[in-house]
Amino acid sequence: MRLVLNQRTIDEFSWVDFIIGVLRVVIIALIIIGSWNTLASGRFTADQWISLVISGLAQGSIYALIALGYTLVYGILLMINFAHGEVFMSGAFTAVFLAEAFDRSGFLNGSPLLAVPLLILFAALVSMSVAILLERIAYRPLRNAPRLVPLITAIGASFFLQYTFRGLYGSGFKSYPTVDALRGSFTVGSVTIPISQMVVFAAALVLMLGLYWLVERTKLGKAMRAVSENKEVSALMGIDIDRIIVFTFAIGGALAGAAGVINGLYRPQGVNFFMGFVPGIKAFTAAVLGGIGNIPGAMLGGLFLGVIEAIGPNLVLAGLGIPGANQLKDVIAFTMLVLVLIFRPQGILGERLAEKKA
């Protein structure tokens, strides 16, 4: 009796393994064929590939900054804060008015080294306040509700924030003023790199290192890690759980606000109340790619997603003869997500949360 049962289990397992195995082979074959075709056709020069990768890194570092907010909150509350894209929007949209004022007074181009950090700080503060209010009003009352409830609340909060900001600032598009110091480009070898891309990458890196230091080296970070391990025991050890959760939302919000301004310096156009939606979804993808709940994972996932989006359509899809490859950029992004979930369900750097926390 027992033997038969085991036999059946083994059979089922091998079927699933077989299908996933075939899927893996097919996908890898498609990627190799597509890339080979493109590279063999020589449509792009090596320099063009390098500039694509660099612009992908710049875009990816913005995804990474937003993804950190998802991952921090998930790490502590095991909850996806789907309103995080709107936290990003609130900072970016509000700071655009300050940026315009700075531009009119000549301060922005006069002393960009002072003006830009001020803008980032301002946006971070705005987004931080929004994130804290969000936690206090929308999530805290539901802390002990079933996990689906705060998820739906997050979607509601997301709409609420979008239309609140539309009411505040209108539905038209705004854009960040251009900073003269960020214009132009420099040349390394034969590759031209726009200064703005380097600055975006560097600024994001500084913020991410700061976060890493905060989490790994400070008392607050230690408390955050403790709460993430086990809320009840941390409470018994004298950690104020509510305070730590508020801090987590505040840090995630501040990073999103900073990302809003950095994004605005890199891609100045298109600031409106709806601008948080797509980056929010992409950053969530990045967080899952890297392993949700894992801080270095979110950073890596963001950069990875940015680069894949930049080179994927031209490398793989164009090589397979698919027309309008760049319109399918999002297909690449979400196929990546599916792939990672097939090959490594816990994400690139993720731990097996199912075993540890559930």
Added chain:
Amino acid sequence: MKRILPLLLILSLFAIATGVQGAQMECTDEIGCVEIAPDDPIVIGYMLTLSGGTSFLGEDSLGGIEIAVSDRDSMLLDHDIELIGEDSLCSAEGGQTAAQKLAANDQLLGVVGTNCSSSATAALPIISTAGMVMISPSNTAPSLTNDDTASGGVWQPGYYRTAHNDLFQGAIAAEFAFNELGLTKLATIHDGSPYAEGLQAVMADTFTELGGEVVFQGAINVGDTDMSAILTEVAAAGPEVIYFPVFEPEGDFIAAQTADTPGLEDAVLMGADGLLSDSFPEATGEAAVGMYLSGPSVTGDEYTAFLDKWAEEIGGVPPSGYHAHAYDATNILLDAIESVAEVGEDGTIVVGRQALRDALTATADYAGLTGSLTCNATGDCATGEALAIFQITEAELEGNWPPPVVWSPGQDM
């Protein structure tokens, strides 16, 4: 029985009286009439994109509609004008839902909308079957006024538009680029919307017919911010002119990032009316200087007066470029209702639905803000004569609007 007899007499007299009156206002229209009682309002609707990322288009049109109504003190034929509206988004699903809600109201005479050709394709069959009319301020896709289903036409009776047909717009863009600028290699980028896809197809076809070569045709997504991948692909194809008839903000991103893409520094940029808005040069900056845009040239004293009304009644400036079209659309609808309405002695109005369509189709030489409007049998009311090519200069970055017209069809540079 004695008591019932006088009652019956009174009742029959009443029946004869109303019968006589009914005969006077009888509806002879083949697809039905709308009867508006003396104290009831005349109901017209709008179907615009009022939420989501394209809601600036809806707000823009709605302002034009409201000003047209308030210009008449909200009165037509001594009845109040009641404006009802639905959000049609910028999608087929939204258009379908909005049209179904509006078509359920049998007092509704006509609708101003939609903003997007994708919504119109889904909304039009419902509105048309309900016997209503629909006048769009901003749908420019050629298929909407094409009644030949074999070639992809989706026109149905009752559809009109004050926006120009992209067949004109795409063709003049090609003529300008090939004949006037002498460019021979074209790359086009669209965003997957019927508007942009149709427009770039007309441009590419005309350009090839004239003798030019189309070296690249590609697409981006609405919502993309990073265009470097597609622009690298464009650069690899080596075009002399890049045509991207998309909307803001994607058009802003493409124009701005072209300047940073190696190999595209000297390419001529061209866009269409989707980008013909003062926020485009403002948002794009230096990269927009020199770019050509096709679109209707809406100018003149009446337009300035309209903008003053906008500032007074709504505040600020219109957020996009179709408010004047919406204003004209509302006016030709109200004028047509006025001309076909039969007014009874007590103020009851009867409007024949087919008569209303006929009156709109007969619109000729109407002097609107957007130029002279003459509707053809399939509802194209803008003649395309008012189209022109504009070029953005340094002055537009400083807030000057509109940009100077550099060419209009039938005129040498």
